[in-house]
Amino acid sequence: MPTPPLASGPDGPGALRPLLGTVLDALAAGGRARGGPLPAGGPRAVTARMRDALGDVLPDEGDPDALRVLVQALAEGAADPADPLCAGHLHGPPLALAAAADLAAGVLNPSLDSWDQAPAASALESLVTRALAAETGAADCLVTTGGTESNLLAVLLAREAHGGTVQLVTGTGAHHSLTRAAWLLGLPAPVTVPAPAGTLDPAALDEALARLAGPVLVAATAGTTDAGLIDPLPAIAALCRAHGARLHVDAAYGGGLLFSRRHRHRLDGLDAADTVTLDLHKLGWQPIAAGLLTVRDGHDLAGLHQRADYLNAPDDTDAGLPDLLGRSLRTTRRPDILKIAVTLRGLGRNGLGALVDQVCERAEELAGLIAAHPGFELYDRPTISTVLFRPAGATDDAVAAVRRDLLGQGRAVLGRARLNGRLWLKATLLNPRTRPADLAALLTLVEGHTPR
Structure with a gap:
């Protein structure tokens, strides 16, 4: 049996072209x-x-024919985040530019655990992460798989900076990964502070x-999972x-506002955080995964240091x-x-x-349509x-x-989100690319499926 063609190497592009x-x-x-938007x-x-x-x-x-059959079956059975009626989660459509860059990453297949496996990629990561760190007033930035890993790292770095223990304090709207991080790291259960209006009460x-x-x-939290709310960061800082106390801000959702001159002010106070979680596969339109953790004090990263002679021998590092x-x-x-750098x-x-x-403008428009519609209630x-809403007069069931x-x-x-004791x-x-007509069509669908 002949050896299947490889994606990398001088013959890789020729082998990939027909497969693409x-x-x-x-x-x-x-x-x-x-x-x-979803398979029926x-x-x-x-x-x-x-x-x-x-x-x-x-x-x-x-x-x-396996490639054609399985890709087609997966596409047929996929939730399509590029469909305007696919709006259930923090699951965005990736930019074509970013997806193309991701293909190159897969073909070249560097592994960022030692320089000799990823010379250019490690240099690129260093340059880009430091630039992104500066956006939050931080000194350094790590690449992660998303908010869950970033939050785990933030709790770990806090624990190590304080000699092996720390008490985590969160609001009731905090992401579940923070509670899990405390459990994984053998820390006490978090102290939960009320968030009566959906945001942490100072x-x-x-x-x-x-x-x-x-x-x-x-x-x-800067962008809660349920309602996209932002805690009062200046007061908390x-x-x-x-x-x-040490401060971590989970801005996995809201961190993308940093790119907007119109909305950036909503993140005032973020630069006071010791660590910040960012997720560019949300408001950054990256293929999953594209998580980041910014760190204000680079010395905190000493808590992650490990030595493996085959990867970072002391004499290699000294050289x-x-x-x-x-x-x-x-x-x-x-x-x-x-993909992040290319974007x-x-x-x-x-x-x-x-x-x-x-x-953000589309969300305002949808909220306006809901508020003006007698058949709906806007949160x-x-x-x-x-945007949270529900058919007026409907039960939670x-x-x-x-x-x-x-x-x-x-x-x-x-x-779905449960807030103030009700389901939304x-x-x-x-x-x-969602347009006002798509928003109206979404409400028409919901209205047509609501029992009377």
């Missing part, structure tokens, strides 16, 4: 077959179609900090300074080879920085800022690009049923 055509054709065919039929139907396409997982003889935080002894890490092992919890790492350079601050402004005006009905029919993808439909607008 196959992939693009299969993506188009799968999208046409799906015909909407629910989990059983999707699994059955996927099982039929897959067949024998490991046959004795390979199938030369007065309650002041009382909590006054009661606590020992090192404390306060985790604020001032309290942390007064009580000697000038960069030590990459202490820049992640992972060993093998792909060069996710390439930043290709669109610039103004280009990215315009995308942020567009989705509040959007802070970023998330009816709200949940509307969402599942739309999912089952493949008509629309809406999320959630539309998270991350598609800059």
Whole structure:
């Protein structure tokens, strides 16, 4: 049997060219077959179609048509974040430019655990991460798989900076990954501060900090998962300074506002944080994953230092080879920085800022349509690009049923959020190509599926 062609090396581009055509054709065919934002039929139907396409997982003889068949089946059964009616989660459509760069990263296949596996990629990562760190007033920045890893790293660095222990304090709207991080790191359960308006209450935080002894890490949120709300960062930062507490800001969602001259002020106070979580596969339109953690004091990274002679031998480091092992919890790492760098350079601050402004404007328009419609109830005006609403007079069970009905029919993808003791439909607008007519169509669908 001849050796299959490789993607890298001098013959790689020639081997890839016809395969790319196959992939693009299969993506188009799968999208046409799906015909909407989500495959119809629910989990059983999707699994059955996927099982039929897959067949024998490991046959004795390979199938030369496997690439076309499986890519088409995956596209047919995918949730399409580029469809205006796919607005349930912080799951955005990636930029074509970023996806193309991601292909190059996969072909070159550098591994960012030692310089000799990724010479140019390690240099690129160093240059880009330091520039992004400066956006939050930080000294350094690590690349992660997303908000969960970034939050875990933030808690870990705080623990190590305080000699092995720290008490985490969060608001009730904080991301679940922070509680999990405390558990994983063997720390006490977080102290939870009330967030009566959806954001952390500074007065309650002041009382909590006054009661606590020992090192404390306060985790604020800039863009809650449920409603996209931003905690009062300046007030929280001032309290942390007064009580000697360390501050982490989970800006996985809201961090993209940094690119917008119109909305950047919403993140005032972010530069006071010791660490900041950012996710550019949200308001950055990157293929997953593109997480970051900025660190104000570069000395904190000493807590990640590890020594493995085959990767960062002391004499190699002394000779000038960069030590990459202490820049992640992972060993093998792909060069996710390439797609980020290409996007930043290709669109610039103004280009990215315009995308942020567009989705925030669409959210305002959707909120306006809901507020003016007698058949709907609006939770509040959007802070970023998330809008919560519900059919007027509907029970929580009816709200949940509307969402599942739309999912089952493949008509629309809406999320759900429980706030103030009630269940709300959630539309998270991350598609800059969504238009006002799409918003009206979404409301028409919800209205048509609401029991009377």
